[in-house]
Amino acid sequence: MGFPFPSPAIFSIAILFFVISSYSSLASSVTKKHFMYKGSSLLVEDYLSDLLTSPDETFTCGFYRFGTNNRFSFSIWFTNSEEGSSQGTVVWTANRQHPVNGRGSRVSLQRDGTMVLTDVDGSIVWFINTNTTGTGVDKAELLNTGNLVLKDPFGKILWQSFDSPTDTLLPSQPLTRHTKLVSAMAIGTHASGYFTFNFDSDSVLRLMYDGPEVSSLYWPDPDFTIFENGRTNYNSSRIALLDDMGAFLSSDRTNFFASDLGSGIKRRLTLDYDGNLRLYSLDESTKSWTVTWEALPRPCDIHGLCGRNGVCTYTPKPKCSCPPGYEIVDPSDWSKGCRPKFNWTCDQTQQYTFVEVPHTDFWGYDLDYRPSSSLEHCMKLCLENCSCEVFVYRLMKGTQNCYMKFALFNGRSASDFPGSAYLKLPRSLNLTSAKTAASTTLVTSDYTCRPEEVDPVEVGSSQTYNANNRRTRWVYLYMFVFAIGIIEILFLASGWWCLYRRGDGVSKSTANGYHTLSSEFRMFTYSELKKATGMFKEELGRGGSGAVYKGVLQDDRVVAVKKLGDVLQGEEELRAEVITFGRVNHMNLVKMWGFCSEGTHRLLVYEYIENGSLNNYLFSNASNNSNNGAILLNWRERFRIALGTAKGLAYLHHECLEWVIHCDVKPENILLDGNFEPKIADFGLAKLSKRGGSGCQFTRIRGTKGYMAPEWFLNLPITAKVDVYSYGVVILEIVKGSRLSDWVVVDGEEEAELIRFLWVARKKIAECKDDSWVEDMVDPALKGQFNQQQAAIMIEIGISCVEEDRSRRPTMDAVVQTLLDCEDDPKLVL
Structure with missing residues (x-):
């Protein structure tokens, strides 16, 4: 009689029991400690087990391995925040520039309270000495916030990692006048890069490229003033903070919010290797990070990204390239840019020619600026100036303007840029192929901006900057067997589920969908x-x-x-x-x-809304007004309507959980309640906008003629700036008291009243040294009863909002702040 073989079910349970026991023994061997006392050390050889963890196990501190290399850093990271990785996303590093060896390195909290990181040869790589107060360090502790602190016996913090951030800011970690974020050089390394985020000398938070050759500010938009960017330099406190809800608030008014605003989500604000500042949220189910806000939706606006002489272009992802006549310096590092294939000389006998690179600009480093200049004249000026390497010829405000440059930095190419760069190149250079290529596009290389790194991922993707190391270790063998056991049990249970619960599952799912909808x-x-x-x-x-x-x-x-x-x-x-x-x-x-x-x-x-729409009160003299002489809005009511409408649009664009573009802002869609407080209505044409996206795609033109931005007719991506344009028309109509969106026939051609108003306003502003011009632009029905300063500011806001170049229009946040700054001015012109 043979020995009976156990049934598959019993065999699976036995394997499962064995795996659980083995895995439990393995887990117990990992030392989970929250404190590090004097005289103790963390050893690099035990980097997977000899660790500090925060009490809630969100953060881990210890030795962090760079990929499969024998290089380690003393770091803090989110515990298991990357799928398939035994170590998570790093948020702080002590020895960014000097990795230590994988044998013999250690972090010690010495008897005198000094924390020291030593390499294999005993050399000190990093240390913290707080023994200056007479009370020494008692222990090191990793807090739930991700802050590594050194405390004295009484619990007082003598040093904290929050005071020396690297490239990441965590919730509750302040950014002050004394701290800054510095990007990493590339993915897979913690070494410091060339991009910084900090309070500048004017007390405004800025992003800056600080490269080996030049330094250049690129955010907020350097083409605008501090005021136009919605910031203030009256900022003596110089402090900013990311809170647990996903709101970033700063004393210079640099405020932004995560698209998934709310509690219970792990977040980080990181200055990435490519110079873009991004707010990330962790998806606990997939262990991946998602971008919920970013400073620059168009990465090519980041300065220095492609180095000297390099050009950033979209194909459709951002890629670096060399213009005609130039070649890449180092294919493994685009920050080194491109070098010319010729030698620059000031020899008068040298013959030069120009090669056009369409839709390309080089920001900054202007040698000279000539407005309303012909192309031939611009070429002549550049040829006569030995320092001129390129000139940009672009359309601005209806005229062609010439910008001569003495250096090629911050090159960028985009189809919506209304101009071209003209490279000054020696005739002796073989330009046949270069000219052919330049006539349509840049001479692009096969390299992305950081060729040794992974290709850029679409912003907002759950895989954005998810740098998984995927290390294979013996521990995963146990986990694999454990998973097999679980799968077998689930397989047996699934039969029962399918036989007895199939119908209920479907019906409940459907019912829950309607319940969710109707509960709102x-x-x-x-x-x-x-x-x-x-x-x-x-x-x-x-x-x-x-x-x-x-x-x-x-x-x-x-x-x-x-x-x-x-x-x-x-x-x-x-x-x-x-x-x-x-x-x-x-x-x-x-x-x-x-x-x-x-x-x-x-x-x-x-x-x-009881008082109806704004047009019934604003245009009371219009022949089509159904209210026949409705109540005339006084100045305070008009200002309150302008401010309230701006607040509503700012909320849609910047604050609500979903970014919304209204697409049809006009007086008919601004309703007035019993106190004449405005309420924006008619979202029927509205469109959700992806945060950080370059714009929305519409199947047809939306809006009302006279209030529609030029983008609708130029087939450009639609952004929140179309609402800014419409608001500009509305606020000017509030001041003027008449339709500026109407179209009239002048000399046989159709022309908007708005164009005539803008022409007169700009002329008066240029001619007058004070605000005396305002009275001629304000609704005469007010009979002089208005606030001159407020009226001037409202007109200036309106003019800036209806700029043809949408990049020059302010955000609605900036408009709100400007109006708030003059809200309490009591002076009236009588």
Whole structure:
């Protein structure tokens, strides 16, 4: 009689029990400690087990290995924050420039309280000595915040890693006048790079390229003043902080917010190797980081990215290239840029020619600027000047302008740049192929900006900068066997699930979907809304997305019911629209109360705003005004409407959980409540905008003629700047008291009233040394009863908002701050 072989189920359970026991023994061998006392050390040979962990195990401190190399740093990292990696994302490093050996290195907290990092030969690589106060260090501790601290016996912190950040800022870690973030040189190394983030000498937070040859500020936009960028240099405190919710607040008004704003999410603000400042959130389920905000959506705006003479272009990812007549210096390091294939001389007999590189600019290093200059004249000036290496010929404000450069730095190429760079090259150089290439595009190489690194990943992807080392160690063999056992148990259980629970699962899923939707608002029936509106009898207005009717619900609430036209198609799209805009909650935005999706009927239910739309009061003398001489808005009401509308748009663009572009800002969509407080309405044309994206794609032009930005007609990506343009028209109409969006025929050609207004305003501003010009631009119906300073600022805001070049328009955040700064000025011109 043979020995009975155990059943598969019993065999699996036995294996499972063995693996669990083995894994538990392995886990117990890892020393988890929160403190490091005097006389103790961390050894590099035990870098996987000899560690400090924070009490909540979010952070780990110890020796961190660089890939598969025998190089280690003393670092702090997020515990297991990278899938497939035994060590997570590093947030602080003591020895960035000097890695230590994988044998014989150690970190010691010595008897005298000094913390020392020594290499294999005993040389001191890094140390902290706090023994200057008479009370020595008692222990080192890693806090739940990720802060490594040295404490005395009484618990007082004598030193902390938060005071010396590397490239990352953690929630609750302040950025002060004495600290800065410095980027890494490349992915896979912690060595310091060329990009910094700190308070500059003018007390404003800035991003700067500080390379071996030049230094250059690139964020906020160096083409604008501090004021135009929404910042202030009246900032003696110089302090900034990222909080646990994902909000970054600074004393210079550098404020931004994570797209997933809320508590319970692990975050970090990192100055990446490519010079871009990004806010990351950790997806606990996938162990990957997602970008939830970034400073520069267009990486080619980062200075120094491609080195001297290099050009950054989109193909469609950012790539570095050398222009005609130049070649790459070091294929492994684009920061070294390109070198000319010729020698620069000032020999008068040298013959030069120019090669055009379309849609390309080199920022800064201007030798001379000649406005309204012809191309031939610009070439002549550059030929006559020995220092001129290139000139940029571009369209600005309707005229062609010449910018001569003595160096080729910060090159960038983009299809929407309205100009070309003309390289000055010797005739003796073989330019045949270069000219052919330059006539259409740059001569690009096969190298990305950092060729030794992985290709750039689309911003916002869950894999962005997820540098997994994928180390294979024996511990994973145990984990693999453990997983096999779990899978077998799940396989056996799945049969039972499929046989007995299949139907319930589907029905519950569907029910939960509707429950989630209906819990946000009230779901109305069509008959209920038809009765509330009296068969849609009283029409309040009509916009691009449908007509709006007045109604009264059974609970006596007065509502506005919008019957959607062809903007939304189908129940799923309506559901997405409702859920998205249901999250929008601001005092200057109309509140949505419910919806109806029944058959072919699509309706939205909003709060009723009693005083109607702004146009009925602003243009009271218009022949088509239904109110026939409605109440004239006084100056304080006009200013409050301008400010409130700006606040509402700023919330949509910068603060709410989903970034929203309204797309149809006009007086008809600005409603006034009983106190004449504005509320923006009609989101039927609105579009969600991906944070950090370059713009939205629309299948058709949206908006109202006269309020639409030039981007709509130039087939450019649509950004929040289209709302800024529309707001500019509105604020000028608020000041003027008449339609500037109307079009008139002048000399047989159609022209906007806005163009004529801008021409007169700019002329008066240029001619007058004070604000005396303002009175001629303000609504005469006010009879001189207005605040001259506020009016001047509102006109200047309006002019800047309607700039043809959208990059020169301010953000709505900056507009709000400008209006707030003059809100309390009590002076009136009588």
